[in-house]
Amino acid sequence: MKRYVISQWINNEAILKGQAEELATNDKMAVFLLKGENILRSSQLEESHPAFLFLSKGKLSFKLNEDHIEIHAPAHLDFILIHPWSKMKTSKDFEGYFIMTEKSFFISISESIRSKFVGLIYQYAHRPFVPLNEQVVQRISLYINILINIITQPEYHFRNEALENMLRMFQLEIWNTVFNLYKNENTDEQHLWNDILSHFLHLVRTNCRFHHDVKWYATQLCVSSDALSAKTRRMYDKSASQIIDEYLLVEAKACLNNPIYSIQNVAELLSFSDQAAFYKFFKRCSGISPSQFKKEKKQENLNSKRND
Structure with missing residues (x-):
């Protein structure tokens, strides 16, 4: 040591x-x-x-x-x-x-x-x-x-x-x-897991920009990755990884919608190893590329201004 x-x-x-x-x-x-x-x-x-x-x-x-x-x-x-x-x-x-x-x-x-x-x-x-x-x-x-x-x-x-x-x-x-x-305490396991899952969602909301892996959240919660995903599937019909991806996608879209950020900037803000890794994640989760998303949002904003 x-x-x-x-x-x-x-x-x-x-x-x-x-x-x-x-x-x-x-x-x-x-x-x-x-x-x-x-x-x-x-x-x-x-x-x-x-x-x-x-x-x-x-x-x-x-x-x-x-x-x-x-x-x-x-x-x-x-x-x-x-x-x-x-x-x-x-x-x-x-x-x-x-x-x-x-x-x-x-x-x-x-x-x-x-x-x-x-x-x-x-x-x-x-x-x-x-x-x-x-x-x-x-x-x-x-x-x-x-x-x-x-x-x-x-x-x-x-x-x-x-x-x-x-x-x-x-x-x-x-x-x-x-x-x-x-041993003499009446521990309600379901109540305990409700508390854990609540803490998990809070951690994801506040840390998804920096931590993308289920293992990090499981470590913070002192449970195994498999147990955490099993409980999220039972409670939310989604794996822990899917929940992290959903929150991360919301963050990604918010950043891409900001015209001052390039795609490279967004990849760095969200702690991806490089732009290619961010591109792959975004296309997998949203069905379109980051550049296409920025283009569509730009057009939507222009149309909104014209209608106003």
């Missing part, structure tokens, strides 16, 4: 003071032992590596979705970036293991077990932290020690495979705790 990514989360001054001890680092994962007051910073990159914290002593407080949260050890926290974390403070007796993973590595592991807990993942994403009992603490401590040993052991021939399995075990341990936490 690159240090500049880690420094987005951990107070640089704390690193210099020795309050942040680097236990193990490679290109897939970094493990830090954090101790002391205000060692974590709230600033973060929009696109960052997945990070989580095993809080073993003390407490951590922060604001999440305008709510003031205070977490006491022992606990686990997932730093899910779809929500802003701010005013992060740790107590003087704070101690915890901070683990950050390379994004594609983490996603590949999560995808293999996501179906096991898809019904709760969106609910958990809004409050991504759980208290831990003594038995779970013992097992997680063991997993962390094994992770560190695998990363630091020289000439470990199956390092990536072993890290995948241990990280998968770690996640399953946390999700078992999440299931136990929510």
Whole structure:
């Protein structure tokens, strides 16, 4: 892991003071032992590596979705970036293991077990932290020690495979705790998916100019691409990709209707790789080319002025 990514989360001054001890680092994962007051910073990159914290002593407080949260050890926290974390403070007796993973590595592991807990993942994403009992603490401590040993052991021939399995075990341990936490709550899955789909439509309206792929939206919503498309088909009789295309086409037509924008300008505004890719998208979704659309709109505007 690159240090500049880690420094987005951990107070640089704390690193210099020795309050942040680097236990193990490679290109897939970094493990830090954090101790002391205000060692974590709230600033973060929009696109960052997945990070989580095993809080073993003390407490951590922060604001999440305008709510003031205070977490006491022992606990686990997932730093899910779809929500802003701010005013992060740790107590003087704070101690915890901070683990950050390379994004594609983490996603590949999560995808293999996501179906096991898809019904709760969106609910958990809004409050991504759980208290831990003594038995779970013992097992997680063991997993962390094994992770560190695998990363630091020289000439470990199956390092990536072993890290995948241990990280998968770690996640399953946390999700078992999440299931136990929510088992007595009456979770209405249909109501939950209604909330997810509502959030999806909002994301598409506000981000379709910049993100065209279903996978990006599914990641923000903490669901799989297949599950999201299955639900949109059931609810709207359209795939998630079709819905994105519809909103993007509306944006494209609005831009093309503006005489100050060339077709190349519109392709750039809508984040297409080049004009040819935009041309192909527009022709597929509207049945005519962008140039033909501009020509027809220009003629319509002239006719409208004549009639006035």
